[in-house]
Amino acid sequence: METIPLSLYIHFPWCKKKCPYCDFNSLEIQSDTSVSEYVSVLESDLKSELVNEKRKKLVSIFLGGGTPSLIPGSELNVLFRIIANEFELLNTEITIEANPGSSEFSNFYDYKLFGINRLSIGAQTFNERTLKKLGRIHNSSDIKNAFDLARRAHFNNINIDIMYGLPNQTISEAIDDLEKTIALDPEHISWYELTLEPNTVFFKNPPKVPSDVRKERMFELGKEKLLAAGYHQYEISAYAKPGNQSKHNTNYWEFGDYLGIGAGAHGKLTKANIVNRTKKTRNPKDYLKNRHSIVKKVDPEELVIEFLMNALRLIDGFELSLFEKRCHQHRSNLKPFLLRALEKNLIEVKRDRVTPTKKGSLFLNELVLLA
Numbered sequence: 001m002e003t004i005p006l007s008l009y010i011h012f013p014w015c016k017k018k019c020p021y022c023d024f025n026s027l028e029i030q031s032d033t034s035v036s037e038y039v040s041v042l043e044s045d046l047k048s049e050l051v052n053e054k055r056k057k058l059v060s061i062f063l064g065g066g067t068p069s070l071i072p073g074s075e076l077n078v079l080f081r082i083i084a085n086e087f088e089l090l091n092t093e094i095t096i097e098a099n100p101g102s103s104e105f106s107n108f109y110d111y112k113l114f115g116i117n118r119l120s121i122g123a124q125t126f127n128e129r130t131l132k133k134l135g136r137i138h139n140s141s142d143i144k145n146a147f148d149l150a151r152r153a154h155f156n157n158i159n160i161d162i163m164y165g166l167p168n169q170t171i172s173e174a175i176d177d178l179e180k181t182i183a184l185d186p187e188h189i190s191w192y193e194l195t196l197e198p199n200t201v202f203f204k205n206p207p208k209v210p211s212d213v214r215k216e217r218m219f220e221l222g223k224e225k226l227l228a229a230g231y232h233q234y235e236i237s238a239y240a241k242p243g244n245q246s247k248h249n250t251n252y253w254e255f256g257d258y259l260g261i262g263a264g265a266h267g268k269l270t271k272a273n274i275v276n277r278t279k280k281t282r283n284p285k286d287y288l289k290n291r292h293s294i295v296k297k298v299d300p301e302e303l304v305i306e307f308l309m310n311a312l313r314l315i316d317g318f319e320l321s322l323f324e325k326r327c328h329q330h331r332s333n334l335k336p337f338l339l340r341a342l343e344k345n346l347i348e349v350k351r352d353r354v355t356p357t358k359k360g361s362l363f364l365n366e367l368v369l370l371a
């Protein structure tokens with residue numbers, strides 16, 4: 001019987017400033033914020049999550065937020081000792097998100113000492129005017145500075161997040177952003193479209209963004225640039241040099257399991273062929289008082305939709321055997337969906353592999369609705 005891969009997600013809910021497009025569980029850090037107390041509760045949270053966890057190999061660890069790079073490396077010492085004592089970390093990818101406006105060499109150096117081996121820098125754009133519209137606290141020179149600091153700290157696996165479809169953005173501006181990103185020569189680039197999510201300032205007061213036709217042109221030209229520069233597209237928004245695909249995100253997309261600790265963190269755990277979703281209370285102050293998970297069993301029908309939403313993001317799609325292993329259902333349960341999607345030319349099925357067509361990748365939400 002296959003052991004489902006396991007990852008660990010650790011959430012840090014603070015930023016220096018909340019961006020108007022951000023719908024993640026984050027809030028502005030205050031002078032009275034007790035980072036030490038929060039990290040101490042993270043340690044207790046992890047220990048309680050491990051009581052019933054028999055798997056001792058982690059595929060990946062991801063420190064997300066918020067802005068985890070606000071946390072001094074010294075604060076993470078005990079937490080990482082616990083992780084190292086509980087898990088076998090050989091070849092484990094360990095990523096921390098960093099904001100160019102809050103990057104310090106001392107932190108990067110400490111992170112490397114703890115075994116963090118991958119950095120994700122939230123650049124978003126190099127355009128000064130647009131950075132201000134997005135509410136970012138950094139400027140374009142901060143991006144290069146953060147990247148250079150990371151290289152000096154001997155990080156040789158770096159992702160840069162860059163967005164397109166930004167307020168009043170032209171096609172040439174979008175491609176200029178991407179060219180500047182490629183010039184830094186990171187191992188991984190996340191090239192994704194700005195979306196106006198509910199519960200954000202931008203959703204309540206939408207900025208003027210490019211038309212769908214213009215955004216599609218940005219995407220296509222950007223993809224050409226990335227492929228020509230030696231980056232392989234393995235997911236709708238993810239491009240990597242050979243061997244540098246994100247293990248953590250791939251585990252999500254292949255419907256693996258993950259522990260989630262920290263305020264608002266989500267998890268997915270499989271026990272005895274039953275898939276449960278877990279979530280923590282969102283408010284950091286409430287989390288400090290109650291770190292216990294809310295657990296919800298995922299119904300079989302919901303499981304199919306969740307699997308497809310993730311696996312069809314992958315450019316190479318998925319094997320039908322993966323569906324059976326992760327969802328604990330026979331592949332015949334997918335037949336009605338496959339027939340409808342084939343009829344609309346949204347997927348291809350060859351040798352038991354389901355692959356989204358170019359049209360299917362562009363209209364993923366519509367594709368999943370066929371399930």
